[in-house]
Amino acid sequence: MANGSLTELMRVLQFGDSTLPVGAFAFSNALESALQTGVVSDVASLENFVLAATRQAAALDGVALLHAHRAALSGDFAGVIRADTTLLQRRVGEEQRLMTTRMGKKLAELGIRLSDEGLMGSWLAAIRAGKSPGCFAIAHALMFAGRGLPEQDAFAVHQYGVASMMLGAALRLMKIDHYDTQTLLYRINATVDDAYARARTVALDEMAGFAPVFDVLVAHHVKAHVRMFMN
Template sequence: MRALQFGDSMLPVGSFSFSSGLESAVQERIVHDRETLRQFVLTAAEQAATGDGVAVLETHRAARANDFGRIVVADHAVFSRKLSEEMRTMTIRMGRKLAEMAVQTLPSVPLVSDWLAAIKQGAVPGCYPIGQAIVFASLDLSEQDVFAVHQYGVASTILGAALRLMKVSHLDTQALLFEVNEAAGAAYQRVANLQLDDMSTFAPVLDILAAIHVKSKVRMFMN
């Protein structure tokens, strides 16, 4: 039930305000039907697994060991790999909101409070995947759980945006979400033994689209 609560796509952290570059992809006609949306989502999920997903696992393990220094390093590692302004804005806004909500929901967990204090002091950027890992570790949920929720969140954010941006049905988006969810276990196995230095998010078209979105004059989603 805890995993369901903190993995809910409607968690009030503001993910619905961002499209993860999909808005520009639709405007540029890179994504224009179900198949191109599928390719976009699967690419984003792979990027999430080999990038932020590695930091999620490192942070979860650090939190279990009560090693705040490792958490700080992982937080900066995530932020430094966000090439676009939009992605940096997205991860720190959602991270801070998660921290604030978790402090209210889990008042007896010092690690969450320490992380929020570090965000306010500017000691850490406060990236959302780091917050997910801290919260799940504090709830004694497994690293497989937080990795799966992280992958689910990336895909559900994009697919939720797709419903507002293009002609695609709820049935289509659920089928695509099911496909991403089905691949999460294999993705975990591929990255479970990687270190922060192994984080890789090479998907240049996604980064270019996010950069275009920042300069767009007409936007439905935030940058």
Template sequence: MGDLVRLLQLVQFSDSALPVGAFTFSNGLESAIQEGVVHDAGSLKAFVLAATRQAATLDGVALLVAHRAAQAEDMGLIVAADHAAHQRKLNEETRTMAVRMGRKLGELGEHIVRTRPLADWMEMVRGRQAPGTFPIGLALVTSGFDIDARHAFAAHQYGVASMILGAALRLMRITFLETQAILFEVNATVEEAYEHIRTDTLDDMKGFAPAADILAAVHLKAHIRMFMN
């Protein structure tokens, strides 16, 4: 396949319209707005930047490790990365989001990208031997059609930002012009984020963002919710 084909395949799997359920989650934004943490375009941009930094050092590392493991057909390391991505999420909401989206992505991938690592992983997910988190699913799918790990990481980071900004349009007074300007700025940080974690191992994974974790916990018990937990 040529580079243009791979580019379009990557665009397809990073599209916000991909049917894996991303539109049903706000990644903590709903509580952030209810609690006054996010209230305008500036505070929204800060929230998205914090979320993408956390995603890079946590799920981003798991994705890169799993992507390399898929190319080596090392199922043990793939499953270890899956468990690491699941266990390092401190609150129930983010764990739920990761596995619901991950399993849907895996099911979709099975119909499009038929590789042994993806099939074996999905068998283990269905057998409850692996949790089935989204970054691992994305690593296996992109590895399956020869997208390199660097571009797979970029697609993951884009997905985190676009999920939150899509939710913002439904939750607060902000225009699509403002959200697209924020996304453009956030996208410009991806190269630095990749260079920061590209050689990290599972032992290096970290996601210290206590305010985000508290907001996700608040959302779990919220009486009024537009987005799922």
């Protein structure tokens, strides 16, 4: 942020705020099932699970976000739709699709209330018309591109959101305190530079994630008898 304005910094802080009203509180990103099945049982296994989730997010959502951001900056609306559609095609599980599209639409609705800059309004219309799925990462891309904020900031905020959502869920699901979750978040956030370096050169058609345990847990949650979260 050395060369950015204070307003730019404030925008990044606002869009990365865990209280942003996009419905993240309703989702655990498979953490609930991970606890029910014993995949996560303590602070150490929680850190490994959240770190794996952020790596998968960088390899999928992060790549699509970067392509959508670049398309938005060049006015390529078709490119934005292509990134959105390609990302949803790679998201496994009904609840994963529900999470990303519900939060994406909420962020798009917030974006046009803040201002009518960029392609957010056109994208929201495409979502409502069934012409674009509305993935959360794409909403981040358009929110940042429309305000002239760099792709690195959009990528970092999205990655931060994945980790903070899951750690917020952990506070309600297991014996852990805010000191533990903030310590984990601090360590996990330190991986974002490497994640961005890997994602920034990946072609849209080549983005992929391999996390079979994670996908099984997503499927497990659909049939779970006790559920606090929507996924």
